[in-house]
Each structure stands twice: as structure tokens, then as C-alpha cells.
Amino acid sequence: MNASLYLHIPFCEHKCIYCDFYSIAPGDSAARDYAALIREFLVSLEAEIRLRSADRMLQCRFETIFFGGGTPSLLSPSDLQRVLDLLRSCFTIDPDAEVTVETNPGTVDPEKLAAFRAAGINRLSIGIQSFHEDDLRFLTRIHSSDQAKACVRAARDAGFQNISLDLMFSLPGQTKERWMQNLEEAIALEPQHISCYSLIVEPDTPLQRMVETKQIATLPPEMDAELYETTIQMLASSGFQQYEVSNFARPGFHSRHNLNYWRRGNYLGFGPSAHSHWTDVRWWNVSNLHSYTQRIAHGQAPVAGEERLSREQVVEEEMFLGLRSTGIDVAGFRRRHDIDLFERYGDIIEDLLRSGLAVLEHQVLRLTSTGYSLCDEIALRLR
Amino acid sequence: MNHIRNFCIIAHIDHGKSTLADRLLERTGALSPREMTTKQVLDDMELEQERGITIKLHAIQLHYKAAGGTDYTLNLIDTPGHVDFTYEVSRSLAACEGAVLVVDATQGVEAQTISNVYLAIEAGLEIIPFINKIDLPSAKTMMDNVKHQVMELLGCKEEEIILGSAKSGVGTDEVLEAIVRRVPPPQGDPGAPLQALIFDSIFDEYRGAIAYVRIKNGRLEEKQRIRFMSTGMEFDADEVGVLEMKRKRTGSLEAGDVGYVIANIKDVHETKVGDTITLASRPADKPLPGYKEVKPMVFSGLYPANSDDFAELREALEKLKLNDASLVFEPETSVALGFGFRAGFLGLLHMEIIRERLEREYKQTLINTVPNVEYCVYKTNGEKVIVDNPAAMPPQGVIERVEEPFVKAQIIAPAEYIGGIMKLCMERRGVHKNTTYLSTDRADIQFELPLAEIIFDFYDKLKSLSRGYASFDYDFLEYRESDLVKLDILLNGEPVDALSTIVHRTKAHEWGKKLCAKLRELIPRQMFEVAIQAAIGSKVIARETLSAIRKNVLAKCYGGDITRKRKLLEKQKEGKKRMKQVGRVEIPQEAFLAVLSMED
Numbered sequence: 016m017n018a019s020l021y022l023h024i025p026f027c028e029h030k031c032i033y034c035d036f037y038s039i040a041p042g043d044s045a046a047r048d049y050a051a052l053i054r055e056f057l058v059s060l061e062a063e064i065r066l067r068s069a070d071r072m073l074q075c076r077f078e079t080i081f082f083g084g085g086t087p088s089l090l091s092p093s094d095l096q097r098v099l100d101l102l103r104s105c106f107t108i109d110p111d112a113e114v115t116v117e118t119n120p121g122t123v124d125p126e127k128l129a130a131f132r133a134a135g136i137n138r139l140s141i142g143i144q145s146f147h148e149d150d151l152r153f154l155t156r157i158h159s160s161d162q163a164k165a166c167v168r169a170a171r172d173a174g175f176q177n178i179s180l181d182l183m184f185s186l187p188g189q190t191k192e193r194w195m196q197n198l199e200e201a202i203a204l205e206p207q208h209i210s211c212y213s214l215i216v217e218p219d220t221p222l223q224r225m226v227e228t229k230q231i232a233t234l235p236p237e238m239d240a241e242l243y244e245t246t247i248q249m250l251a252s253s254g255f256q257q258y259e260v261s262n263f264a265r266p267g268f269h270s271r272h273n274l275n276y277w278r279r280g281n282y283l284g285f286g287p288s289a290h291s292h293w294t295d296v297r298w299w300n301v302s303n304l305h306s307y308t309q310r311i312a313h314g315q316a317p318v319a320g321e322e323r324l325s326r327e328q329v330v331e332e333e334m335f336l337g338l339r340s341t342g343i344d345v346a347g348f349r350r351r352h353d354i355d356l357f358e359r360y361g362d363i364i365e366d367l368l369r370s371g372l373a374v375l376e377h378q379v380l381r382l383t384s385t386g387y388s389l390c391d392e393i394a395l396r397l398r
Numbered sequence: 399m400n401h402i403r404n405f406c407i408i409a410h411i412d413h414g415k416s417t418l419a420d421r422l423l424e425r426t427g428a429l430s431p432r433e434m435t436t437k438q439v440l441d442d443m444e445l446e447q448e449r450g451i452t453i454k455l456h457a458i459q460l461h462y463k464a465a466g467g468t469d470y471t472l473n474l475i476d477t478p479g480h481v482d483f484t485y486e487v488s489r490s491l492a493a494c495e496g497a498v499l500v501v502d503a504t505q506g507v508e509a510q511t512i513s514n515v516y517l518a519i520e521a522g523l524e525i526i527p528f529i530n531k532i533d534l535p536s537a538k539t540m541m542d543n544v545k546h547q548v549m550e551l552l553g554c555k556e557e558e559i560i561l562g563s564a565k566s567g568v569g570t571d572e573v574l575e576a577i578v579r580r581v582p583p584p585q586g587d588p589g590a591p592l593q594a595l596i597f598d599s600i601f602d603e604y605r606g607a608i609a610y611v612r613i614k615n616g617r618l619e620e621k622q623r624i625r626f627m628s629t630g631m632e633f634d635a636d637e638v639g640v641l642e643m644k645r646k647r648t649g650s651l652e653a654g655d656v657g658y659v660i661a662n663i664k665d666v667h668e669t670k671v672g673d674t675i676t677l678a679s680r681p682a683d684k685p686l687p688g689y690k691e692v693k694p695m696v697f698s699g700l701y702p703a704n705s706d707d708f709a710e711l712r713e714a715l716e717k718l719k720l721n722d723a724s725l726v727f728e729p730e731t732s733v734a735l736g737f738g739f740r741a742g743f744l745g746l747l748h749m750e751i752i753r754e755r756l757e758r759e760y761k762q763t764l765i766n767t768v769p770n771v772e773y774c775v776y777k778t779n780g781e782k783v784i785v786d787n788p789a790a791m792p793p794q795g796v797i798e799r800v801e802e803p804f805v806k807a808q809i810i811a812p813a814e815y816i817g818g819i820m821k822l823c824m825e826r827r828g829v830h831k832n833t834t835y836l837s838t839d840r841a842d843i844q845f846e847l848p849l850a851e852i853i854f855d856f857y858d859k860l861k862s863l864s865r866g867y868a869s870f871d872y873d874f875l876e877y878r879e880s881d882l883v884k885l886d887i888l889l890n891g892e893p894v895d896a897l898s899t900i901v902h903r904t905k906a907h908e909w910g911k912k913l914c915a916k917l918r919e920l921i922p923r924q925m926f927e928v929a930i931q932a933a934i935g936s937k938v939i940a941r942e943t944l945s946a947i948r949k950n951v952l953a954k955c956y957g958g959d960i961t962r963k964r965k966l967l968e969k970q971k972e973g974k975k976r977m978k979q980v981g982r983v984e985i986p987q988e989a990f991l992a993v994l995s996m997e998d
Contacts, residue, residue: 021957021958036957083957181955210955211953212953212954212955213952213953213954215952215954236948236949237948239949240948240949241948243949243951243953244948244949260951260952260953261953261954261955276957276958276960279960282958284958289958290957290958290959290960290961291958292958292960297960297961299959299961322961328964331964331967331968332960332964335963335964335967336960339951362982366925366982370925370926372925387951388948388949388950388951389925389947389949389950389951390950390951391950391951391952391967391970392925392947392950392951393925394967395967395970395971395974398971398974
């Protein structure tokens with residue numbers, strides 16, 4: 016069984032208006048001496064890794080490592096190197112492990128990228144979001160379009176052969192033409208992987224306040240649908256396979272780390288707000304750097320909550336995660352849960368197959384590209 | 399017995415009945431001012447407080463030292479004020495000798511003032527008129543007029559009218575004195591065989607059915623064997639007492655008293671409101687006159703949203719029925735909705751209240767279908783069928799004629815609104831009978847109207863066209879022949895029986911068009927296109943198309959936080975539970991009541 020390690024690096028040079036992941040920017044009141052804060056965090060992170068690795072129950076071969084955030088590319092190559100070395104000494108890491116760092120183009124240069132590569136990082140997920148300067152300004156990204164393009168080229172020059180780009184659609188006022196330009200620019204950079212997320216207005220973000228005060232209007236649902244359908248078509252015609260609602264890859268370049276989430280594999284998360292899953296138990300760390308470091312300083316696990324999944328919840332997760340990604344293995348499902356999906360949802364599945372929303376191949380029920388557009392609707396019907 | 403007074407308070411809705419009751423409670427020390435909340439104390443049902451109306455009647459005993467120094471026991475029986483609940487009013491009246499009539503000084507005599515007064519006169523009660531809200535600024539100009547209206551209605555003298563303000567307590571003492579002096583003490587023979595009238599009953603989880611009684615003759619003590627005269631069932635009286643703020647055990651009750659009996663009665667049907675309780679050892683010859691059997695006017699389907707909850711719904715309905723004798727129901731099945739009940743209600747408000755109580759107090763998730771009246775269908779073979787469910791309407795070919803209930807409606811409104819009211823009534827197929835003037839600027843308009851035309855939004859329309867000044871009351875008149883047709887709704891060609899309605903032929907097209915449009919609004923878009931059609935027989939008369947959803951997926955990066963995503967889905971699934979799958983189409987609960995929210 017595949018297992019993964021996740022490290023949450025809760026620092027950003029600037030918090031983007033839409034983001035609801037936990038991170039601290041230098042201007043935040045909590046941040047005293049930013050560099051000192053980062054150093055303090057790294058000490059705690061390393062302590063948490065040691066603490067967890069003592070648990071023999073959690074020993075197995077780990078095949079992926081993912082630095083997420085926040086902005087992990089804000090860290091120096093040597094910091095990342097030290098964390099990776101520690102992970103290797105505490106856990107069994109596959110020599111061919113996929114090691115990803117989320118990268119903000121505004122935080123790296125060719126030297127830093129080369130140093131990342133030398134540290135054993137072999138995959139970059141570069142947050143580009145848009146190639147339009149006004150979009151980038153609206154989203155309060157800290158980089159320009161040129162910087163983003165330069166970053167991708169520099170990454171390749173540094174030896175990265177597995178590069179993913181993040182793009183964002185359904186921005187206020189976005190036209191189909193502008194979005195298609197973004198996709199074209201992205202494809203032209205020849206990445207191995209592209210993630211396209213729709214702009215979601217999350218609670219307690221500046222974006223939400225802007226929507227509430229009517230400074231901006233979200234895109235009408237019809238337009239959002241149109242942009243999503245366009246994405247799927249354009250990326251498919253450029254040789255990218257869709258393997259999840261928002262993820263597209265050249266053959267062989269699926270994100271092994273993310274697939275592990277969706278296939279309900281085991282993973283350990285470190286750092287504030289990081290989530291973990293181990294054999295049907297899910298737990299998550301406190302979403303606050305101060306309480307995180309405090310807990311660790313007292314030798315405690317920084318866990319904020321835990322849930323042991325019931326049988327029904329496991330079934331539920333397998334279904335919706337399967338639908339969102341690479342499909343539900345009907346035979347395996349029957350074996351594991353003693354549930355025959357056709358018996359239970361025969362009418363609905365038949366409907367999905369007949370209307371071309373899903374296909375059944377080798378006993379795997381998988382959504383088609385039109386099916387992905389209705390993924391949540393379909394998941395709701397399997398109840 | 400000479401020191402007992404049994405009375406109730408009657409009024410048009412919002413004229414201040416419950417506020418006066420609160421003042422009487424406070425004045426007699428049943429309740430300290432500190433215990434009084436801002437809301438009315440007697441309206442203890444959550445729904446009553448929220449809606450500001452009394453649904454169930456309540457009884458309470460007060461102790462009052464009269465001006466002459468004599469102590470009196472006053473039994474106050476509260477009454478509901480809405481037109482739907484006239485039936486409960488008549489129940490209260492049967493347990494009393496007097497009634498305080500509350501009339502709002504700024505509104506005057508209204509439709510329910512009149513109907514309640516008639517009921518009280520019929521029951522032979524002494525009526526004490528109380529003009530309320532005299533401290534409001536607009537009362538000054540209205541006062542003489544209102545006094546005049548009251549005198550006209552009751553045939554009383556001006557001196558008999560008490561003026562006051564229930565809100566500030568002005569006039570409370572006069573009301574109490576009038577009750578003592580003007581309401582006759584109860585008659586009855588404590589030595590005669592027991593005759594106790596059940597005027598209400600409630601169900602207590604631990605004690606079973608509790609009967610609220612007025613002892614007309616005889617004496618009732620704990621441990622006695624009691625008999626319900628309509629069923630012949632016998633029980634041992636475990637506990638007997640009077641109703642103060644809480645039940646107060648006294649061990650016995652005798653002629654003239656109002657109180658309660660607990661007798662370990664498990665089955666909710668045993669304590670029938672209107673029945674007479676007597677003693678097994680020395681039974682009375684005959685029961686007291688019961689109540690006019692209550693006739694439900696409005697019928698609708700009640701279905702569990704989840705078919706597995708049918709038995710639970712039955713249990714909840716049975717429990718509710720104990721508290722509400724006017725609720726009737728019987729099982730029925732619908733192709734679209736499965737197993738459920740056809741329930742009969744006194745009116746639309748009553749239906750809403752029952753539905754809300756089932757949902758709140760009994761945690762039921764319900765589908766409530768479009769309400770309708772009861773039709774008499776005469777078939778060509780001479781057979782007569784009673785139809786209380788449009789789906790059960792016989793095919794057009796075998797129908798000779800259909801009769802529908804008509805009511806005698808009374809509308810009281812300022813004269814300036816007569817034109818609008820006439821127009822509304824005519825649109826609703828009304829027949830104008832008479833218009834009289836209560837005063838130079840207040841008219842009493844009488845119409846005969848099909849009940850079906852007033853159960854939906856008639857009252858709201860009436861209120862809005864008269865800026866709230868018109869009041870309305872109605873009473874069943876007779877069944878009359880009308881040209882009625884069954885209008886079916888089809889979703890993707892499949893008829894949905896629970897959405898069928900019976901309408902007048904001249905209105906069918908317009909009705910069908912509006913209903914389709916409303917359903918298009920209420921049914922969420924599905925994964926495929928849905929055709930919504932209205933048809934009479936096989937003829938489609940209206941159509942709307944609901945286009946398919948194009949996208950419903952949160953294309954978001956959520957990392958390893960599967961929990962959040964799953965919880966979101968669970969929450970959405972919970973919301974979907976209120977949807978009913980009919981064929982391939984998911985229909986939300988509200989859609990089955992689409993007719994109620996149709997615009998003109």
C-alpha cells in the first residue's frame with residue numbers, strides 16, 4: 016500500500032484574497048520577527064516528525080512527499096534539505112519517491128530552483144493562476160506573468176522533468192477568450208501536469224467581503240460551466256488526461272501524492288492544519304502556529320481533532336472520491352464492503368451510463384468529462 | 399357553587415384576548431408580574447407564541463376576593479381566535495356560564511366578533527363587553543362608534559360596557575367584578591349521578607391521556623371507577639384536581655368545578671372531547687349534549703419524505719389527534735409518494751399548524767400535498783362518490799355531475815373597500831347576497847362562495863386589498879353543482895398523482911399555466927431536461943421546460959482534508975432528504991404545495 020508524507024509550511028509573503036489555507040504573512044500581527052518565526056516553526060516541525068516516527072504503527076514505505084502551504088518555496092533549499100534528510104532518517108522512503116514542492120514564481124530564481132533539485136526535490140507545482148497581469152493583480156499574487164513563465168523555463172533548465180502548473184478560472188468578468196489564452200499559454204510551456212481550479216468564495220476571506228459588499232460579482236453559473244467544459248476539451252485535445260475533477264496530466268505524470276488522497280491511502284501530515292489519514296482514522300493538527308509550537312514544546316502531539324470513520328463513512332468516501340478521480344472499482348467495492356453498487360444504485364448508474372455521464376470499463380465505474388461537470392450532483396444521488 | 403364562576407374570553411383575532419387573560423392572572427395573583435414574560439402566558443405552545451395566536455384552548459383557575467370581601471373561584475377558559483378554530487371556541491363555551499367579549503377600540507366589531515357572539519348567545523352565556531386598547535391615540539375618534547356597534551350587536555346598554563386597556567391593566571378590576579356580579583354561578587346537583595363534560599384532553603408522555611372536564615352534576619373522587627359514556631370504557635380515577643398554572647391535585651371535583659382527571663388511559667382515542675364521564679357504580683341516565691361533530695373542510699396528503707417513516711408518522715398523528723379532535727386522517731397511497739395519509743383540517747392555518755407541529759414536536763420530515771375540499775361526484779351509473787383526493791376523481795367519461803361545498807361568507811370592512819371586495823369575490827365565483835351597513839362607513843357584505851376558492855389565498859388577498867381592515871368569517875352552506883375538471887401535472891410525460899388538482903373549467907387554462915411556471919421555479923434543475931406539463935384528461939394545456947444543470951462540482955484544491963469535503967456532502971445529502979424522487983425527477987417538498995405560492 017502506498018503511503019505519503021505531507022508538510023504544511025504556513026508562511027506566505029502575502030496572503031492572496033481568495034485563499035483559506037492556514038498561513039502567516041510578514042505583516043500579520045502575529046508575526047514578530049518573521050525569520051525567527053520560521054526558524055521556530057522548523058524546529059517544531061522537526062520535533063513533530065521525530066515524535067510521530069516513534070510510533071511503530073505508522074511504519075511503512077512512503078512513496079511521496081509533498082511540501083504544501085502556505086508557500087513552501089519561501090524556505091531556503093537548505094531548510095528543505097534538512098527536513099528531507101530528517102524524513103529519510105525517521106521513515107522508510109522509497110528511492111523513487113515523488114517529492115513535490117508548491118512553488119510561487121515570486122519566491123524563486125534559477126539558482127534556488129537548481130538547489131531544490133539538488134536537494135532531491137523532483138516535482139514542482141507552480142502556482143501561476145493566470146497569465147493576465149490584471150487577473151494577477153486582482154488575485155493579489157506577488158508575481159507577474161513573465162516571472163511565471165521564466166520560472167517554468169528555469170525549473171526545466173534546473174532539471175525538473177515533472178512540472179505542474181496551477182491555473183484558476185471563473186474569475187469575475189473572465190471571458191471564454193481570456194481563459195482560453197491562459198490555457199494556451201500554459202500548454203505552450205509544456206508542463207507535464209496542469210491543475211485548474213475554479214475560484215471559490217470561501218468564508219472569512221477578503222474575497223468574500225468583496226462579494227458581500229458588491230465590489231465584485233461572481234461569474235454566472237452558466238459561464239462557470241462553460242469555462243470548465245472548455246478546460247476539459249482544450250486540455251484533452253492537447254494530450255492531457257483528466258484524472259480528477261481539477262487535474263490533468265500527460266500519460267504517466269499523475270500526481271501520485273494526490274492520487275493517494277483520493278484512493279484513501281495512508282498519509283501523515285506535519286505542520287499546523289495538516290491532515291492525516293491512517294487506516295480509516297483521520298486527524299488534523301491545530302490551525303495556529305503558536306498553539307502548534309506550544310504543544311510540541313510540551314511534548315504533545317499538536318492534534319486538534321480526530322475521527323474514526325464508520326463503515327458508512329468509509330463507503331461514502333470511497334464513492335465520492337472515486338467519482339471525483341479515477342472511478343470506483345465495482346468488484347473491489349463489493350469485496351471490501353459486501354455492497355453491490357448495481358444492486359443498490361442500478362437505476363442511477365444505468366441512467367449515468369445511458370446519458371454518457373459515466374462509463375464502465377474493466378469493472379471500474381468512471382465519470383466521463385461531461386460527468387465530471389456534474390460530479391457533486393451525481394455523488395448526492397448515490398445515497 | 400355560589401362562589402364559582404366559569405367564564406371564557408372571546409374576541410376577533412388580535413383584539414387583545416390573551417393580553418387580558420394575562421392581566422387577570424396577574425391581578426388574581428396566579429402569577430406575579432415578574433413571572434410574566436413579554437409573551438402571553440397562556441400561549442405556551444412554541445407555535446402559538448411565534449404566530450401570536452392561540453390554537454389550543456387552555457383552562458386555568460383563579461382566586462379572587464371580590465369588592466364585597468367574598469372569595470371566588472374563577473375558571474378561565476381561553477379560546478382560539480382564528481376562523482379555522484371556531485370549533486374549539488364552541489367547546490370552551492359549553493364549559494362556561496359567561497363570556498368576556500373583547501373588542502378593539504380602534505378596530506370595532508369584526509367578523510369573528512360577530513360569529514363568536516352568536517355562538518355565545520346560542521350557548522346561553524352572559525356576555526360582558528370589554529372595549530380594549532382605549533389608550534391608543536386612534537381610540538378617541540373611534541370610541542363612540544365602537545360602543546354603538548357593541549350595543550347594537552349585544553342589545554346591551556352603554557353602562558354595561560367596560561372600557562379599558564389590557565396592556566396597561568386599566569379596567570381589569572371592573573372585568574373581575576362584572577364576572578362575579580353578572581355571570582351566574584354554575585347550576586347542577588352535587589348529589590346527582592356524575593356527569594362530567596370533557597372539553598379538552600392532552601396527552602402526557604408519563605401519565606397518558608388527561609381529560610379536562612367541567613362537572614355538570616355529581617361529584618368525582620380519586621379511586622372511583624369512571625366510565626366514558628360514548629364508549630362504555632371504564633378506568634380508575636388515579637388523580638383528580640384543578641388547573642392552576644400547573645395541575646393541582648385536590649382529590650375531588652364537584653358540580654360547577656373545572657378540573658382534570660388522570661386515569662392511566664393509554665389509548666389516545668379513549669378520551670373523546672365532548673364525551674361525558676360518569677361513575678361506574680352510579681351511572682347517569684344519559685350523557686350531556688356533546689358537541690356538533692366537527693367537519694374538516696380542507697384535505698391534504700401527508701407523506702413521510704422517507705417512505706420508511708410511515709409508521710412513525712402514524713404514531714405522531716395519533717398523538718396529535720388527542721390534543722386536536724378536529725384532526726382526522728386515514729391512510730392512502732400515492733404512486734408518486736408511496737404510503738401516507740389523507741388528513742382533514744378545519745382550514746389552511748390549521749393544516750399549516752399540524753404540519754409544523756409534526757415537524758417540530760415529532761421530528762417528522764413531511765411532504766404535504768396541495769389542499770383541496772371534499773367533492774360529491776355523481777356517476778352516470780347513479781353511484782355517488784365522495785372525493786377528498788383529486789387523484790381519486792373518477793374519469794371524466796363516467797361523471798354525470800360534480801358538487802362542491804359552498805360557504806356563507808361574511809366580510810366586514812370600511813365602506814371604501816366594497817368595490818375591491820366585490821371584485822375579489824366575483825373572481826372567486828362568489829354570489830353576492832346582501833350588503834348592510836353597521837354604521838355609515840362600515841359594511842357587512844355577504845357572499846356565497848365555493849369553499850375551494852377561499853382556502854388558498856383569499857384571506858391574504860382580502861387583507862391586502864383592504865389594508866388589513868376587512869375581517870372575514872364563513873360557515874358551511876351546502877353542496878352545489880359546478881363545472882369542475884381534474885388538472886393533472888406530468889413530468890417528462892409521467893403523471894404525478896400528488897400534484898393533481900380539481901379546478902373550475904373556466905379557470906383550468908390559466909391555473910395550468912401558472913402551476914407549470916411555479917413548478918419550473920420550485921423544482922431544481924436536474925441532470926437532464928424536464929418537461930413540465932398540465933393536462934386535462936389526455937389534452938395538454940400548458941408546458942414549461944426545465945433545462946438541465948450543466949455544472950455542479952466544486953473544482954477546488956482541498957488537499958488531504960477529506961473530512962471537510964465529506965461533511966459538506968453529508969450536509970447536502972441531508973438537504974436532499976426533503977426531496978422526493980418521482981420517476982427520475984427529484985421534487986422538493988415545497989413543490990407539492992406550489993399552488994399555495996402561485997402569483998396572480
